[in-house]
Amino acid sequence: MSAASRILVTRPGEGGERLAQALSEAGFVPVHPGLMHLQxxxxxxxxxxxxxxxxxxxxxxxxxxxxxxxxxxxxxxxxxxxxxxxxxxxxxxxxxxxxxxxxxxxxxxxxxxxxxxxxxxxxxxxxxxxxxxxxxxxxxxxxxxxxxxxxxxxxxxxxxxxxxxxVYTAPDETAAGWLANGDFTAMTVTSGELLEHLVIWCGQAALNKPLIVSSQRLATLADTMGFASLHVAQGATPEALVTAVQEVGDT
Missing domain, CATH: 3.40.50.10090 (Rossmann fold)
Known part of the structure; x- marks a missing residue:
């Protein structure tokens, strides 16, 4: 799989699965690294x-x-x-x-x-x-x-x-490589706590890749962490996030 087709979906559980399915139906190749689960x-x-x-x-x-x-x-x-x-x-x-x-x-x-x-x-x-x-x-x-x-x-x-x-967990070796090297097209994040967790593994290349967030509050937080290409979706629904990913692809 090439980095040019990879969208990182960080949302856990069924919400992440719905987003991954929506991205797939829109022609993207979502990957869903396990960074957090709900208990x-x-x-x-x-x-x-x-x-x-x-x-x-x-x-x-x-x-x-x-x-x-x-x-x-x-x-x-x-x-x-x-x-x-x-x-x-x-x-x-x-x-x-x-x-x-x-x-x-x-x-x-x-x-x-x-x-x-x-x-x-x-x-x-x-x-x-x-x-x-x-x-x-x-x-x-x-x-x-x-x-x-x-x-x-x-x-x-x-x-x-x-x-x-x-419950937060470290990414597996493959996902850690994606985050360290920026081997993806874009990444979606809908939680401030999750953003604070995953930034630990993000190299400079990842910080420069498009980050799609679900609110201006998250964009402000991401900016303080050094993310340089921020895009705010119209909410956290799969439809809103897919639209934002598509807009990134069109630019």
């Missing part, structure tokens, strides 16, 4: 009080498909009948689809044409004022701290419920 937290690591008090929340925001999958498992365990009180929000359509499949509910989703970021979620009119409302933000350990802080600034009483952790 559900053990029962004694989860703040079960938030699950037991689930009916007391006015708003539930789910930040990723894996968070939705974990939440479905926990609610099945403690709530045979889903409470009717909370309004559900999902950061993207894949997360909303997981919630609909597992819980039979329709979650509010930001306009996908505006991107799938915390900023687009917070721009929704129904989240503009949350005076006294209890908001549960469901995600992984760490990450998206700004989301809860912004909700609190709008009057909400926000609680973060972490249901999984990100």
């Amino acid at each position: 559900p937290l053990a029962v004694d690591e989860v703040a079960r009080g938030a699950v037991l008090d689930f009916d007391l929340y006015d708003v539930v925001i789910v930040t990723s498909p894996f968070a939705a999958e974990c939440l479905v498992d926990w609610l099945d365990r403690y709530w045979p009948q889903l409470p009717q009180g909370p309004r559900f929000y999902a950061l993207g359509v894949a997360t909303a689809a997981m919630l609909h499949q597992g819980l039979g509910i329709k979650a509010n989703v930001p306009d996908p044409h505006r991107g799938t970021t915390s900023e687009t979620l917070l721009a929704m009119r129904s989240l503009a004022r949350l005076d006294g409302q209890r908001v549960l933000v469901v995600g992984g350990v760490g990450g998206r701290q700004t989301l809860a802080q912004t909700l609190e600034a709008r009057g909400a009483r926000a609680t973060k419920l972490a249901l999984y952790r990100r």
